[in-house]
Amino acid sequence: MVMSHIxxxxxxxxxxxxxxxxxxxDNLEILRKHIPDESIDLIYLDPxxxxxxxxxxxxxxxxxxxxxxxxxxxxxxxxxxIESEKALLEIMDSGSTPIAVKELxxxxxxxxxxxxxxxxxxxxxxxxxxxxRRVLKETGAIYLHCDPxxxxxxxxxxxxVFGTHxxxxxxxxxxxxxxxxxxxxxxxxxxxxxxYSKTQDIIFNSERTTHSAAYLKSHxxxxxxxxxxxxxxxxxxxxxxxxxxxxxxxxxxxxVGKHWIWTQARIDEGMKRGLIVFSKHGMPSIxxxxxxxxxxxVEDIWVDIPPINAMAKERLGYPxxxxxxxxxxxxxxxxxxxxxxxxxxxxxxxxxxxxxxxxRKWVGIDITHLAISTMKxxxxxxFPSIKYQVVGEPIDLSGARDLFNYDKYQFxxxxxxxxxxxxxxxxxxxxxxxxxxxLYFQDEKDKFKKAIISVKGGKNVHVDMIRDLCHVVDREKAxxxxxxxxxxxxxPMRDEAIEKGLYKSPLGKSYPKMQILTVEELLVGSKxxxxxxxxxxxxxAIAKKDEGKTARML
Numbered sequence: 187m188v189m190s191h192i193x194x195x196x197x198x199x200x201x202x203x204x205x206x207x208x209x210x211x212d213n214l215e216i217l218r219k220h221i222p223d224e225s226i227d228l229i230y231l232d233p234x235x236x237x238x239x240x241x242x243x244x245x246x247x248x249x250x251x252x253x254x255x256x257x258x259x260x261x262x263x264x265x266x267x268i269e270s271e272k273a274l275l276e277i278m279d280s281g282s283t284p285i286a287v288k289e290l291x292x293x294x295x296x297x298x299x300x301x302x303x304x305x306x307x308x309x310x311x312x313x314x315x316x317x318x319r320r321v322l323k324e325t326g327a328i329y330l331h332c333d334p335x336x337x338x339x340x341x342x343x344x345x346x347v348f349g350t351h352x353x354x355x356x357x358x359x360x361x362x363x364x365x366x367x368x369x370x371x372x373x374x375x376x377x378x379x380x381x382y383s384k385t386q387d388i389i390f391n392s393e394r395t396t397h398s399a400a401y402l403k404s405h406x407x408x409x410x411x412x413x414x415x416x417x418x419x420x421x422x423x424x425x426x427x428x429x430x431x432x433x434x435x436x437x438x439x440x441x442v443g444k445h446w447i448w449t450q451a452r453i454d455e456g457m458k459r460g461l462i463v464f465s466k467h468g469m470p471s472i473x474x475x476x477x478x479x480x481x482x483x484v485e486d487i488w489v490d491i492p493p494i495n496a497m498a499k500e501r502l503g504y505p506x507x508x509x510x511x512x513x514x515x516x517x518x519x520x521x522x523x524x525x526x527x528x529x530x531x532x533x534x535x536x537x538x539x540x541x542x543x544x545x546r547k548w549v550g551i552d553i554t555h556l557a558i559s560t561m562k563x564x565x566x567x568x569f570p571s572i573k574y575q576v577v578g579e580p581i582d583l584s585g586a587r588d589l590f591n592y593d594k595y596q597f598x599x600x601x602x603x604x605x606x607x608x609x610x611x612x613x614x615x616x617x618x619x620x621x622x623x624x625l626y627f628q629d630e631k632d633k634f635k636k637a638i639i640s641v642k643g644g645k646n647v648h649v650d651m652i653r654d655l656c657h658v659v660d661r662e663k664a665x666x667x668x669x670x671x672x673x674x675x676x677x678p679m680r681d682e683a684i685e686k687g688l689y690k691s692p693l694g695k696s697y698p699k700m701q702i703l704t705v706e707e708l709l710v711g712s713k714x715x716x717x718x719x720x721x722x723x724x725x726x727a728i729a730k731k732d733e734g735k736t737a738r739m740l
Contacts, residue, residue, distance in 0.1 A: 205526055205547035208538075210558050210578030213530040213551040217317040220577070221549065226321045227389070227525035228546075230516055230537045232331040232506060233311065234264075264310060266301035273313045283316065286346040308339055315347045318530065322384045327354070327520040330380040331508070337378040348382040355381040359512065360489045379516075391519050394481035395490050406476045419463065419471040422447055433457060433470055448472075484515070491515070506533055513540040521546060535561035539568055555579070555596050559603040586672060586705045590643035598622050601641040601670045604708040610639075620658040625668060629717035630692045637666035637716065647671050649678040656686055656700060665689055667700045668714050675702045691717045 203225050209216045277283050277291055291312065298305045315330075322328060328348070332340050337356075345353060357379040365373025397405075406418045428445020430437045431453050440446050448456065456462045461473050491511045494501045500510055513536050517527060523545040529537040532550035538561060541548040552558055558576065565572050579600065580586040590597040602609045602623035609623045623639035640655045652669060659667040666689050669675075679702060686700035697715045 203549075204575060204577075205549060206542075206572075206574040207549055208532075208535075208558055208561055208574065208576045209549070209551040210553070210555060210576065211551070212553055214314050214317060216551050216578075217314070217321060217530065221317075221321045221528070223320055224323045224326075225526065226528045226549070227323055227326050228517065228521040228527045229318055229322060229326070229328040230331070230513065230527065230529050231318070231329070231531050232508060232529075232533065232537075233531045234307075264303050264307040266303070266306040270301075270306045270309050274309050277309070277313055277316070284346065286349075287312065287316070287343075290342065290346045304336065304339065307336065308343055311340065312343050312347065314530065315343060318528075319347055319384065321528070324385050325388055326384050327388055328382050328384075329357075329516050329520070330382075331377060332380065333377050334374070337380070341380055344380050344382055348384070352383045352385070353380075354383055354388075355486045357381055358487045359491065360487075361493045363492065389520055389522060389525075391522070393484045393515060393519055395484055396481045397479060402476065402479075406479075410473075416476040417473045418476075420474045422462070422470050422472050433462065433464075438468075438470070484519075488512075488515075508536050510536055510540050510543075513537050514544065517541055517544055517546060532561065533557050535564055539564055542569055542572065555600040555603065556609065559599070580705075580709070582709060583672075583706045586709070587643075590672060594643055597643050597672075598641045601643075601672075601705060601708075602639055604705070605639065605668060605670070605703070605714050607637075607639045607668075620654055621662070622670075625666075625714070625716065627717045635665040636662075637668050637714070638662060638664045639668045639670065641670045643672040645673050647673050647675060647679065649676065649682050652679050652682040652700065652702070656682075659700070665699075666697065666716065669700070669702045670705065670708070671702065672705050674704060693717055 203220060203222050209220065274291060278288055291309070294305050294308065298308075318328060330340060330344060341353075341356070359377045359379060360375055361377050362373075362375040365375045368374075406416050408417050408419070409415070410417060423440050423444040424447050425443065426445050427443060428440050430439045431446045431448075431450055432438075433453060434457055446453070453462070456472070462470050463473060464470050491509055494507055494509050501507070517537070517540055521527060524547065526547045526549065527537060527541040528549045528551075529535075530551045532538055532552050534557065535550055538548050538550045542565065550561060552561070558579065562576065565574065580589050586597070586601075589600060599609045605625060607623040607625040610619075610621045620640065621638055622641040625637040625639060626634050627637070628634050638655065638659050640651070640658070642651060655667045655669055658664075667686070669679075669683070683698065683700040683702050686698075688696040689699045690696045695717070697717070701714055703712060703714060
């Protein structure tokens, strides 16, 4: 991949915006720092729903067996905190906040409670929606994807931020085909997508759905002998009285209370072209050819886009992954080729990859390195020659230290991604196993092997850390060990690694069994010494050239 970007435009405040860029970090800060006023054509966001669920990314081993590895990508839980207080104060103090928003924020405690989780969630969303409205063009649209847990509250917030007159649709997407049995109530099978505009002057490229096979079979029952064209018969009348029309040499009155829908000139043309046929009772009908069928206009209940099932080729296993067909519809309807699509909660990046596929420019934001790593892999698999930029990931040793000091867990996930490894375990919730990741490889047929990855970011690195990793490699019956360190290793550490000896590959080459790699070395292009046939941790079926292979990430 060539890391580059497109300089897009200079907005108010002198911000120069890049497109085809992934941002790591808090989307509120990134929107304010990097996205100019009225610069975005289409916004799609699928934010956490406040469902109080912990969403996990679950991996499979290269063999397809379930893995014990479990990484919490984000917790969909919000609590009232000092950050909530600050956000609320900023909303209320800002002169640019609409009065409707301030009034809504003022009365929320009356029915939600003062410091409740739902109020915290809505305040978090409100301050970001205000920024999203700022960056949206006058002709732009925003689609907020949510579920019924908070969709009714979010609609009120959207009404306040964008104005009730700019509400376009509440879209219902059937995301589950067969629901689980409910003790009380009906099966929960749908998500809600709230569709708003900035003004009444918006882009809208209407779409049609194709008719079902059953519909075509029941309605298109005739074949024209001269051409073999399949057709159906359509009524030539509508309600409302009307006068007689001439059909060839015969004048016909319409049925009582109806009128002929075609003018006399159009009837004459239809008779000439053989488009009008008569029943045995002499009533005319219009031929509608199957090869001219365009389908029905898409309405606000979407049941024709199936969810991502367990065997779907596009499935990554990201817990909130949406089907590409869903994003294709939204992007096609509300933007044109060359327009800019923004996803501020982009997760595994479906909006981003679909935007790229449809010829749009794009901006993606996420707060976890795990998501950014998934998006990078997905983009490069689907579009091998793609050029894009990642902003917010460390690019030098100083940035790596800043990330470690800010969040050591995100540092570990990022460091593991430097060697294209699979992160392991949720260190925030469990005991340290001495394993921060795995790197799988396959250097003999039908046999996957693994290296244990250990990451250290603190200053006090010492030889016992290498000895501990050696014990873990032996305990896990792994083939190699990779020790990634932010600080330079000591000589005793290097000596201990050398003493571990070599891994002898069946391919005929030997590799150091215990390897020490510094973050600084990895940032300038160094790579671990491993056999060349490395097994990907993600689903290779995303790439068209890899269709048919077994998914390696759930």
